[in-house]
Amino acid sequence: MKKMIVGLLVLFSLAFAASAYAKDVKAAFIYVGPVGDGGWTYAHDQGRIAMAELPFVTKTTFIESVPEGADATRVITGLANKGYNLIFTTSFGFMDSTVEVANRFKDIAFEHCSGYKTTANMGNYFGRFYQGKYLSGIVAGSMTKSDNIGYVAAYPIPEVIRGINAFTIGVREVNPKATVKVVWTQTWFNPGLEKDAADSLLDVGADVLSMHQDTPATLQAAEERGKFAIGNDSDMRQFAPNAFLTAPIWDWGVLYKEFATNVHNDTWTPEEIWAGMETGVVKLAPLSDKVPAAVQTLVAEKQQALMEHKMQVFAGPIKDQAGDVILPTGKTYSDKELLSMNFFVEGVQGSIAE
Structure with a gap:
């Protein structure tokens, strides 16, 4: 006792x-x-x-x-x-x-x-927001009719460059003919400038837009022109209910x-x-019902593979903009290389701004 x-x-x-x-x-x-x-x-x-x-x-x-x-x-x-x-x-x-x-x-x-x-x-x-960017790229590549996709980008830092590349890898995985044209704004938050950049991409034939910005201005530009768009950071469908396809979200x-x-x-x-x-820190917003069932199934399968570490977004072969292999088959980039990424992959149109 x-x-x-x-x-x-x-x-x-x-x-x-x-x-x-x-x-x-x-x-x-x-x-x-x-x-x-x-x-x-x-x-x-x-x-x-x-x-x-x-x-x-x-x-x-x-x-x-x-x-x-x-x-x-x-x-x-x-x-x-x-x-x-x-x-x-x-x-x-x-x-x-x-x-x-x-x-x-x-x-x-x-x-x-x-x-x-x-x-x-x-x-x-x-x-690892680039995982969501990759999945949204699959959606964009599947939905474009013109094979011309626009991307409104903020600053040319590794985070943004990595997202553009992951998105483009997803696009080209389902649509090898499609290209992703990048326009830089050099801002995080400037709705007017972002909308102007989006309009410039729509003017040259883009029928799907994506972006790495802090506002829904890009989606609103697509909404006004009857085109599709991918959101960023949060589920932005309320700002462009007809244009919205999905978004990588936090x-x-x-x-x-x-x-x-x-x-x-x-x-x-x-x-x-x-x-x-x-x-659960990075997610993909529910896909619009405009996205075909087969595409939704493919995205769900790829997401599950990423979550179970059965695949990597940046796995060889990967080519640069000139078409030269920079990552051979069977190789992947280390986290250090991903965190310092400063090049564009094949399929991206545009240069990395100063």
Whole structure:
């Protein structure tokens, strides 16, 4: 009996110690665009809302439309000084600012989205969005009648280039004659400029559009012209119900709830996370009923193969724009090579902007 009582006291002490170290989570988010953009920032904010439902998350806040650079450093520092113990910076261009502030506030957990740097208290996270881009390329290649597909692209960074290439691989897998013409906007959020770029692609015969931007402007251009379009970051069908075919989308709540739980339990450590579709972070929006059943079946089969690691998007043979084999049969690119991708594959029309 005495041993049992001692054992119960030990268990109680351990439970009390664990609860004593459990932290309330106060989380802050830095956004590069407005939460109403319908895409990138909207998706991150949906993740914040999901995380905020956890009982130990006592406060969340966000600051939207923060310019990358010195302004970001100032904003992140301000939040660190206000007592937030988990800070998310959600654009590639916030990376160096996050490193700078993290090095000054060692007791705060920082998470940076889409970058490659870490510190003792700063992790980075992203998803294998190119998997969704590849699947949406299969849809686009199947739906084009002109074999002319347009792509409105933001900045020529590896993330965007990788997505264009994955999309084009999907297109050419089902339609080897199709090409993907790229127009750069050099912006993440500029609906007017994005729409102009989309219109320029429609003017030269594109009948399906895709994009890597933060707003639905490209889809709206396609809607006005009676053409098809692929969304980005979130399910954008409400903005172009007739044009919308599908979209690679984010479910950031999967990671945000995990990070908050780890901070709460005092088990958070900085990691480099690149989550695939099997985690649920990256998804494909439900396909439009305009997409034939056979194409829907093919996409579902390919998605399952990706999730089970039975195939790779970037598997040889892969040719460059000149038609030369740059990845032979039986080879795949490493994550390091994918993360630094700076070339276009065969089938892409356009050059990588300065």
